[in-house]
Amino acid sequence: MLNKQYEAMEVKKLKELQRERLKWSLTHAYNNVPYYRQAFDKAKFNPDKFSSLDDLKHVPFLMKQTMRDNYPFGLFAVPMEKVVRIHSSSGTTGNATVVGYTKNDIEVWAEVMARTIAAAGGSEKDIIQVAYGYGLFTGGLGVHYGAEKLGATVIPISGGNTERQLMLIKDFGTTMLACTPSYAINMADYVEKKMPDYDFKKTKLKAGIFGAEPWTENMRKEIESRMGIDAYDIYGLSEVIGPGVSCECSQKSGLHVFEDHFYVEVIDPETGEVLPEGEKGEIVYTSLTKEACPVIRYRSRDITRIYRDACKCGRTLIKMEKVTGRSDDMLIIRGVNVFPMQIEAVLMEIEGTEPHYQIIVDRKGALDDVEIMVEVNEKIFTDELGALKGLAERIEQRIRSALGISAKITLVEPSTLQRSEGKAKRVIDKRQL
Amino acid sequence: MNVTQLSLFLENRPGHLQNALKVLADEGVNIMTLTIAEVADFGIVRMIVNKPQKALEALRQHKFVCSPTDVLAIELDDKPGSLLKALETFSKRNLNIEYMYAFTEKRGDRAVMIFKFADIEAAKKALLEEGFNVVKKIDLIGE
Numbered sequence: 001m002l003n004k005q006y007e008a009m010e011v012k013k014l015k016e017l018q019r020e021r022l023k024w025s026l027t028h029a030y031n032n033v034p035y036y037r038q039a040f041d042k043a044k045f046n047p048d049k050f051s052s053l054d055d056l057k058h059v060p061f062l063m064k065q066t067m068r069d070n071y072p073f074g075l076f077a078v079p080m081e082k083v084v085r086i087h088s089s090s091g092t093t094g095n096a097t098v099v100g101y102t103k104n105d106i107e108v109w110a111e112v113m114a115r116t117i118a119a120a121g122g123s124e125k126d127i128i129q130v131a132y133g134y135g136l137f138t139g140g141l142g143v144h145y146g147a148e149k150l151g152a153t154v155i156p157i158s159g160g161n162t163e164r165q166l167m168l169i170k171d172f173g174t175t176m177l178a179c180t181p182s183y184a185i186n187m188a189d190y191v192e193k194k195m196p197d198y199d200f201k202k203t204k205l206k207a208g209i210f211g212a213e214p215w216t217e218n219m220r221k222e223i224e225s226r227m228g229i230d231a232y233d234i235y236g237l238s239e240v241i242g243p244g245v246s247c248e249c250s251q252k253s254g255l256h257v258f259e260d261h262f263y264v265e266v267i268d269p270e271t272g273e274v275l276p277e278g279e280k281g282e283i284v285y286t287s288l289t290k291e292a293c294p295v296i297r298y299r300s301r302d303i304t305r306i307y308r309d310a311c312k313c314g315r316t317l318i319k320m321e322k323v324t325g326r327s328d329d330m331l332i333i334r335g336v337n338v339f340p341m342q343i344e345a346v347l348m349e350i351e352g353t354e355p356h357y358q359i360i361v362d363r364k365g366a367l368d369d370v371e372i373m374v375e376v377n378e379k380i381f382t383d384e385l386g387a388l389k390g391l392a393e394r395i396e397q398r399i400r401s402a403l404g405i406s407a408k409i410t411l412v413e414p415s416t417l418q419r420s421e422g423k424a425k426r427v428i429d430k431r432q433l
Numbered sequence: 434m435n436v437t438q439l440s441l442f443l444e445n446r447p448g449h450l451q452n453a454l455k456v457l458a459d460e461g462v463n464i465m466t467l468t469i470a471e472v473a474d475f476g477i478v479r480m481i482v483n484k485p486q487k488a489l490e491a492l493r494q495h496k497f498v499c500s501p502t503d504v505l506a507i508e509l510d511d512k513p514g515s516l517l518k519a520l521e522t523f524s525k526r527n528l529n530i531e532y533m534y535a536f537t538e539k540r541g542d543r544a545v546m547i548f549k550f551a552d553i554e555a556a557k558k559a560l561l562e563e564g565f566n567v568v569k570k571i572d573l574i575g576e
Binding site: 376377378381383384385388389410411412413414415416 | 444470477531
């Protein structure tokens with residue numbers, strides 16, 4: 001454990017710390033961001049009168065759309081000269097949301113990421129290969145700063161170029177890998193197909209911290225057995241800070257939320273009502289220490305439950321279950337929970353670009369039938385029929401291995417899929433359930 | 434010297450080819466030859482037109498996925514065995530034809546075939562060395 005003072009703090013003390021910090025955060029947002037001032041005033045919420053954590057339920061939610069509406073810097077709470085970094089999420093469904101960091105925010109981010117790596121068994125002795133993308137996406141730089149803060153050796157290779165990734169794992173003696181779980185599987189596939197002499201078990205790789213997309217226990221087993229490592233789930237979202245919001249520990253059962261910096265609630269996505277600990281619902285985040293971009297009751301749309309147990313790792317921090325779904329768009333296909341974002345992740349991995357697609361679910365006889373229409377773009381189009389057909393087959397295969405469903409992939413012309421207000425309609429469910 | 438072929442992605446459904454050809458007609462683009470390779474759901478239309486750049490821009494503007502591909506136009510005697518002779522050249526040099534099709538118009542008494550190779554320059558070199566006439570773009574589409 002990197003920071004016992006906070007990670008193993010007595011729960012009562014932790015709650016008192018949260019209450020103090022929450023009051024600061026609410027006041028900071030109210031005083032410096034016009035949106036929060038208007039929203040709090042409208043809800044007749046006065047941060048000065050905030051006295052217990054329970055009062056937070058009177059504060060209005062922050063929606064993703066509000067972040068988009070305030071593009072680019074409308075929700076910043078400090079002048080630009082205090083902002084040292086900008087990140088932006090392309091968003092999976094529309095406009096970008098932009099976030100800023102002060103020097104102190106970057107320090108906090110590095111701290112929670114360093115704890116995350118330590119929770120997966122990392123220390124200054126480790127060599128960490130960061131195969132998350134560097135750039136506006138928070139994955140690459142988030143892990144990078146955390147690893148440096150921990151004192152580990154960082155290999156900032158960024159995403160892609162699988163052969164080189166594998167070569168460096170071997171040549172540099174990489175001990176930990178950070179990337180998306182689907183990219184880890186992609187590496188294992190690559191070795192199997194193209195590098196028969198390469199043996200993960202002969203490298204020094206011992207663990208991976210995987211995140212940025214939902215993944216299943218089956219994928220964990222697959223990664224662990226094929227690469228001979230321990231695979232840990234890490235979680236975060238750029239709106240809240242980036243990776244480092246929560247992480248798994250040695251127990252691999254639930255992700256500890258860094259509660260000294262982030263306050264979590266779980267709500268009923270329909271009514272907005274706060275649910276008791278242990279119940280499943282949408283997780284909502286409030287930043288406690290963020291200066292540049294405070295988020296107050298940000299609705300993540302991620303479905304999970306939160307609970308406190310006596311974790312063997314010694315952390316007292318609340319846990320959240322592995323996020324496997326979103327409140328907006330879950331599908332159940334032949335008993336398997338499927339989220340459009342999982343399909344999106346596969347398309348993204350194969351096409352290397354934000355895909356336009358539509359999922360059509362129908363019932364043929366007693367069985368659910370899935371068709372995924374994928375718009376062809378200049379980037380994936382090739383003059384060769386066989387290559388295009390191969391692309392469709394590759395997508396089909398990856399969907400089967402990553403999601404456990406078989407879907408028919410149909411390539412369609414660009415701009416043919418229905419869009420409403422510039423936002424693609426991702427799912428058409430024709431079943432009468 | 435290479436000829437620009439346009440390759441166009443279309444769904445294999447009624448009306449789709451028509452939509453694309455309407456764009457070309459409206460732009461006053463003349464199609465000199467056209468062939469389609471298809472599977473059940475979609476196809477690739479390959480064509481040689483008189484104004485490739487204009488056609489490409491117009492199609493893209495209308496949201497079609499279209500890309501230019503360099504191909505070779507080879508002039509052959511219009512008599513038995515002359516295509517075979519060309520193919521012998523390719524196999525001798527281990528040059529694989531990715532696809533080929535015929536030109537609709539004859540040049541004098543000779544036929545024109547279109548060939549796509551992975552290594553177009555190697556194919557061109559082989560053909561020239563073996564005495565074939567590779568038709569220049571300008572002679573074919575007048576541009």
